[in-house]
Amino acid sequence: MSNILRILFQRLALGLFTLFIVSLIIFMGITLLPGDAAEAMLGQSATPDTVAALRVQLGLDLPPHTRYFNWLLGALQGDFGTSVGSGQQISSLIGTRFANTLFLAIFAATIAVPLALILGILAALYRSSVYDRVVNVVTLASISMPEFFISYILILFVSVKAGWLPSLANVQTGVPFLVRLEMTLLPALALTLMSVAHMMRMTRASIINLLANPYIEMATLKGIKKARIITHHALPNAWAPIVNVIVLNLAYLIVGVVVVEVVFVYPGLGQLLVDSVQRRDLPVVQAACLIFAATYILLNLFADIISIVTNPRLLNPK
């Protein structure tokens, strides 16, 4: 067991170190810019005195490393400073939006994950059949489509022509859960169509790799039934790759929502990020990037850890 703990600890330390470096990169972005937040907030007509005063108030007169640690400590406590554009607290801007983004991603994942796993395992089991070939072509095509293409096709056919679902998903706070589900179904479907293809191909590839192992051939030669081979020989080793596929896909979904949120006018973090990039509101961009990057890194770390603790070879040391 100590072996597995050591590997886990190493992986955890590496993940946190990556997070630290990434936060440093995101923070350094602001120091590269000519001018700073104080000048941006006050505009060109401000006198040097008022700019200097605001700089002191915002703590911008401190040396970079002090500012970095203040920023990081604040971010860890949920305080990201104030927006340059609106002067609002960034944490209040981001809170509900991040929850909305998570809601959409999880909604899409609950549809996409089971669908992708079933399709992927079937394609692997019936490899080179007509089904496998058709699925290959269809998924290849859907991976090739830009996200906004899929989204607008859905809007045109499901919402405008058929009138089944609303085309905009601008949910407000306090909307009842069922109404919320209905409003976000179309963006969730768009995300599903995008991610199922990826996930399915990954599932198929990992199952095929697994079935190529000598011990599967051995089991077949011993005359064990196909179902039992799957459940007793293949699956224990398949958990790691499958969980990996799911978690990586969740990470992909949370990050990939940006375009879908903009198309459906969904009030999520991605839309806020796009707006802030256009307004060059750096503190908000930094905060949003940090949250996206941290979610992505932590989910990847989680996938690594799961694949370590479910690995039969590591769990049963010789």
Place this chain on the structure above:
Amino acid sequence: MNKMRFAWNEFNKAPLTAKIGLLIIVVYVFVAIFAPLIAPFGESEIVGRKYLPWSNEFLLGTDNLGRDMFTRIVYGARNTVGIALITTLLAFSLGGIFGIFAAVMGGWTELVLSRVVDILMAIPSLIFSMLLLTIFGTSVISLILIIGVLDSTRVYRLARATSLNIVVMDYIDVARLRGEKIGWIIINEILPNISAPLVAEFGIRFCFVFLTISSLSFLGLGIQPPTADWGGMVRDTADLITFDDYTPLIPAAAIAILTIGVNFVVDWFLQKTSGLKDEL
């Protein structure tokens, strides 16, 4: 002449999807090269009222400023595909050179380069490119540089991994003992041996870069107006979709069809090269 015949034979044996893919690529290249001859109007010329319906004069109607949609689709082949191609070439040269270099040098060079690449890849690329675009501003040059550098990390990984298999071969040792320079070894011994996976990767990276740039342009952060660009055109005409109008889907489909074509060809190529390995 022999090579031509060989290529023709290979083409005849290719699956239908690959043939369709090749045909698509040829059509796009043709349109991109002869854009000014095909397009009936100027690239950003305002030719009529805004949002005119499809007609004989304006094949696909006009956009939100009254520019001819068909003309802009044709010029988009030049701009969008051209910029994506330049970016991919940049990503490829950077990633390829550093990847092979790391594999040949080994030791600290490889360790440092690989850690840097790991960190860069830990940040989701669309988010990272948006951060960098805020810092450096949204211009075509910064777009090409940012996406090119970020995407080179993936090429680096592949180039390094494939050349590591070659570096351990005896003939590399022989070349080193002969006193050949690093550059000579890379060009004459390593590159020819890793070209097959790299060519396939070029297609995959092109699709990825093309989709990323289109998405950024769609979000208003990529190629800036008045340059005709497919992602931006979807954004310009998006309002029409609620009036049961197909127009916004046309530029989006232009993006999708080219990516599908390239992917079909890459898929065929990958199956061919991996199939050869099986026979050995």
